Amino acid sequence: MKHLTRLLSTGLAVCSLLTVFSFNAQAATLDNVKSRGAIRCGVSENLPGFARANSLGEYTGFTVDLCRAVASALFNDIEAVEMIPLSSTERFKALQAGQVDILARVTTWTLERNALFGDFAGINFYDGQGFMVTRRSGYQSALELDNQPVCVTSNTTSELNAADFFSVSDMRYKPIYFDDEAKAAEGYIAGDCKAFTTDRSGLAAQRSNFKEPDAHFIVPEVISKEPLGPLVPPNDSEWTNIVRWSLNCMINAEELGITSANVDNETIGATPAIRRLIGLEGDTGIQLGLDPQWCARLIRQVGNYGESYERHIGPDTPIGLPRGINALWTEGGMIYAPPVR
Amino acid sequence: MNQVTHTLIPALLAFIALSANSYSAQAATLDEVKSRGAIRCGVNVDLAGFARANALGEYVGFDVDLCRAVASALFNDSEAVDMIPVNSIERFEAVQAGRVDVLSRNTTWTLERNVLFGDFAGISFYDGQGFMVSRSSGYRSALELDNQPICVASNTTSELNAADFFSVSDMRYRPIYYDDDSETIEGYRNGDCKAYTTDLSGLAAQRSDFENPGDHFILPEVISKEPLGPLVAPNDSEWANVVRWSLNCMINAEELGVTSQNVDNEDIGTTPGIRRLIGTEGDTGTHLGLDPQWCTRIIRQVGNYAEIFERNIGPDTPIGLPRGINSLRADGGLIYAPPIR
Numbered sequence: 180m181k182h183l184t185r186l187l188s189t190g191l192a193v194c195s196l197l198t199v200f201s202f203n204a205q206a207a208t209l210d211n212v213k214s215r216g217a218i219r220c221g222v223s224e225n226l227p228g229f230a231r232a233n234s235l236g237e238y239t240g241f242t243v244d245l246c247r248a249v250a251s252a253l254f255n256d257i258e259a260v261e262m263i264p265l266s267s268t269e270r271f272k273a274l275q276a277g278q279v280d281i282l283a284r285v286t287t288w289t290l291e292r293n294a295l296f297g298d299f300a301g302i303n304f305y306d307g308q309g310f311m312v313t314r315r316s317g318y319q320s321a322l323e324l325d326n327q328p329v330c331v332t333s334n335t336t337s338e339l340n341a342a343d344f345f346s347v348s349d350m351r352y353k354p355i356y357f358d359d360e361a362k363a364a365e366g367y368i369a370g371d372c373k374a375f376t377t378d379r380s381g382l383a384a385q386r387s388n389f390k391e392p393d394a395h396f397i398v399p400e401v402i403s404k405e406p407l408g409p410l411v412p413p414n415d416s417e418w419t420n421i422v423r424w425s426l427n428c429m430i431n432a433e434e435l436g437i438t439s440a441n442v443d444n445e446t447i448g449a450t451p452a453i454r455r456l457i458g459l460e461g462d463t464g465i466q467l468g469l470d471p472q473w474c475a476r477l478i479r480q481v482g483n484y485g486e487s488y489e490r491h492i493g494p495d496t497p498i499g500l501p502r503g504i505n506a507l508w509t510e511g512g513m514i515y516a517p518p519v520r
Numbered sequence: 521m522n523q524v525t526h527t528l529i530p531a532l533l534a535f536i537a538l539s540a541n542s543y544s545a546q547a548a549t550l551d552e553v554k555s556r557g558a559i560r561c562g563v564n565v566d567l568a569g570f571a572r573a574n575a576l577g578e579y580v581g582f583d584v585d586l587c588r589a590v591a592s593a594l595f596n597d598s599e600a601v602d603m604i605p606v607n608s609i610e611r612f613e614a615v616q617a618g619r620v621d622v623l624s625r626n627t628t629w630t631l632e633r634n635v636l637f638g639d640f641a642g643i644s645f646y647d648g649q650g651f652m653v654s655r656s657s658g659y660r661s662a663l664e665l666d667n668q669p670i671c672v673a674s675n676t677t678s679e680l681n682a683a684d685f686f687s688v689s690d691m692r693y694r695p696i697y698y699d700d701d702s703e704t705i706e707g708y709r710n711g712d713c714k715a716y717t718t719d720l721s722g723l724a725a726q727r728s729d730f731e732n733p734g735d736h737f738i739l740p741e742v743i744s745k746e747p748l749g750p751l752v753a754p755n756d757s758e759w760a761n762v763v764r765w766s767l768n769c770m771i772n773a774e775e776l777g778v779t780s781q782n783v784d785n786e787d788i789g790t791t792p793g794i795r796r797l798i799g800t801e802g803d804t805g806t807h808l809g810l811d812p813q814w815c816t817r818i819i820r821q822v823g824n825y826a827e828i829f830e831r832n833i834g835p836d837t838p839i840g841l842p843r844g845i846n847s848l849r850a851d852g853g854l855i856y857a858p859p860i861r
Contacts, residue, residue, distance in 0.1 A: 287858075287859075288858040289858060289859055289860075289861045290761075290765055290768070290804045290807060290808070290858070290859070290860050290861060291803070291804065291807050291861060293761055293764070293765075293858075294758075294761050294765075294804075294807035294808055295807060297757070298757055298760075299858075302858075305856075336859075336861070339861065342792075343791070343792040343793065346792060347790075347791050347792065403859070404858075404859050406856070406858045413757035413758075414755045414756065414757050415755065416638070416639055416754035416755050417635075417754075419639075420631075420634055420635050423634070424631055424634075427631070449688075450684070450688050451683075451684040451687060451688065452684065462632070463631045463632065463635075466631065466632055466635040466636060467631070467635055504849075508845075508854055513849060513854060513856060515646075515747070515854060517628075517629040517630060517631070517634070517640075517643075517745075517747050518628075518630055518631070518677075518744070518745055519630075519631050520630045520631060520632060520677070520680065
C-alpha cells in the first residue's frame with residue numbers, strides 16, 4: 180500500500196514535471212524574455228552599418244536597431260538587449276540551442292532555413308549577391324572571373340549562389356573559403372583572391388572599412404535574390420509576432436510620416452491609422468501582450484524604418500547604399516508592412 | 521490495495537489522454553492532414569474569380585487554387601481538398617476550432633488577426649478598399665457620399681476602413697451591415713444603399729455577376745492597404761511552411777519561367793535555380809516533410825502564379841483585374857517570394 184502510494188505520487192510528480200516542461204518547450208520566449216528583463220540578440224561580429232561595436236563597446240547598426248526596437252517595445256529601454264556576436268557558422272546553432280531570442284544578422288530567408296531553424300519575422304532588407312574586384316585588376320564584369328580565386332564565406336547562401344553562377348556561365352569556380360565575411364574581406368585585401376563575393380550590402384559595408392575604398396569596384400552583375408530578415412525559433416507565434424510587428428511598426432511609421440522627431444507632437448494623431456499606430460485608438464498593444472504605447476515608444480527611441488536606414492547605411496553614411504529596392508512600396512520599392520490594426 | 525490501483529490507473533489514463541490531446545493541439549496539422557488524406561480549406565461562400573462552385577459543385581477560383589496547390593504538393597491530387605465555405609463572421613472561428621487547416625478566403629493580414637487567430641503564410645494578393653456606385657447615381661467620387669447609406673459586410677476590415685475614411689473626410693457615415701459579401705451585394709442591388717464598399721478585387725468580382733456590369737462604376741478612391749493571404753493556426757511552423765512554400769513555389773515558378781506547359785519538358789532544368797524548384801537538385805522536399813517532386817506537382821497540376829491569376833481573375837476573365845501591383849517585382853509589382861533553396 181505504502182509502496183503504491185509512493186508510486187502514485189512519483190508518477191504524478193513526473194506527470195506534472197513533464198507537463199511544465201512541454202509547456203516551456205512550446206512557446207515561452209516572451210515569458211522568458213520578460214522575466215529576464217532583456218532580449219538576447221544574435222548579431223554580426225563586425226559588419227559596418229549593420230552591426231558593429233563602437234569605442235564604448237556598444238553595438239550599433241541597421242540590424243542592431245531591430246533588436247533595440249523590440250527592447251523598446253517590451254521594456255521602454257533600448258539598452259535592454261544582450262548583443263551576442265555570432266559568425267555565420269555559429270548563428271543557427273545559437274538559435275536552436277536557445278542562446279539567442281532573435282537572430283538579427285543579415286540572414287537570407289530560404290526554404291531550408293525556414294524549415295530547419297525557425298520562422299522569419301519579415302524582410303527588412305532586399306539584397307542580392309555581387310562581386311567586388313580591385314580597380315587595378317581591370318575586371319569590369321563577373322564573367323571575366325573564369326578560374327580566378329574568389330574569396331567567399333562558408334556556410335552562406337553566397338557560397339551556393341557563386342557555384343551556381345559559375346556553372347551557368349560555363350566558368351571554372353575556384354572558391355577560397357573563410358569562416359566569416361570580415362575574414363573573407365581580409366583575405367581579399369591580403370591578395371588571396373581576385374574577387375570577393377557576398378551580398379551587395381556586405382560588399383558596400385566591407386569596402387567602407389578598407390583604407391582606400393575607391394580602389395575597389397563592385398561589378399554590375401547581381402546573381403541572386405537575397406531577402407534578409409530576423410529569424411526566431413519555430414512554433415512560437417506569440418514571440419514571432421512581437422518581432423514581426425516591431426519591424427512592421429517602423430515601416431508603417433515611415434509610410435504614415437511618423438518620425439522620432441514628431442511622434443510626440445500633440446497634433447500628430449490626425450488620422451485613425453496614425454492614432455492606432457501610436458496607441459491612441461485600438462487594442463494592438465494588449466493583443467501583443469504589451470501596452471498601448473509599444474509602437475510610439477519604438478518610434479521615439481529608435482525611429483521609423485527610413486530613419487534607421489539613413490542613420491546606418493544610407494547615402495550619407497560611409498556605406499552609401501541608396502534606398503533603391505528598399506524604398507517604400509509607395510515610392511517604387513518593395514518595403515511593405517501589413518497594417519497595424 | 522485494490523482501491524489504490526483503481527485510483528492509479530484512471531489517473532494515469534487521464535494523464536495519457538491529456539498529453540495526447542495537448543500534443544495534437546500543439547503542432548500536428550501536417551500529420552493529421554496526411555492521415556486524413558485531404559486538407560480542409562476554408563473558402564468564400566461565393567465570390568466570382570476567387571471561390572465559387574461551378575455547375576458540378578466543384579469550387580474554382582484564385583483562393584481555391586492555393587488549397588489545390590497544397591493538396592498537389594501533399595497528395596499528388598489537386599482534388600484532395602474538402603472545401604468548407606465560411607462567411608466573414610464564421611471564418612476565424614473555423615480556424616480556431618480546427619475545422620479548417622487553411623483559411624484561403626480573401627482575408628486581410630492585420631495585427632489583430634495575426635495575434636488572435638494565427639499565422640499568415642504569405643501575401644497572395646495586394647488589395648485595397650474602394651466603393652462602387654450605379655452610373656445612374658451620377659457620383660464620381662467617394663467624397664460625395666456624405667450621409668448616404670453604404671452597404672458593408674460586418675466583421676471585416678472594410679467596415680473599419682470605411683468608418684475611418686468618413687471620419688477623416690468629415691462626412692457622416694451611414695453603414696448598412698450584412699453577414700457576407702454576397703448578401704451585401706444583394707442589398708446594394710436591392711437599392712438598400714447608394715454605394716457598396718469592399719476590397720477592389722471584391723468589387724470587380726461582384727460586378728462581373730451583374731446583368732449589366734457596365735451600369736456600375738468603381739470610384740477612384742483607394743482608401744486602405746489590404747494584403748490578402750492564407751491564414752493557418754498558430755504555433756505550427758511545420759504546417760505554416762507547407763502552405764507558405766506552396767505559394768512561394770508558384771511565385772518562384774513564374775519568376776523562373778516554369779509553367780504547367782513546360783515543367784515536364786526534358787530540357788527545362790537549365791539553371792540550378794530551376795533544378796532546385798523542380799526537385800532535380802537539393803533537399804527542399806525532405807525539409808518540408810514531402811518528397812523532391814512537391815513543387816513540380818503544384819506547377820503541373822495547378823500552374824504558376826501568373827497562370828492562376830490569368831485563369832481566374834486576369835484581364836481576359838469577367839473579373840478583368842490587371843496584374844498591376846500584383847505583378848512580379850521584376851515587372852514593377854510587389855509579388856515576391858524568398859528563394860527555394
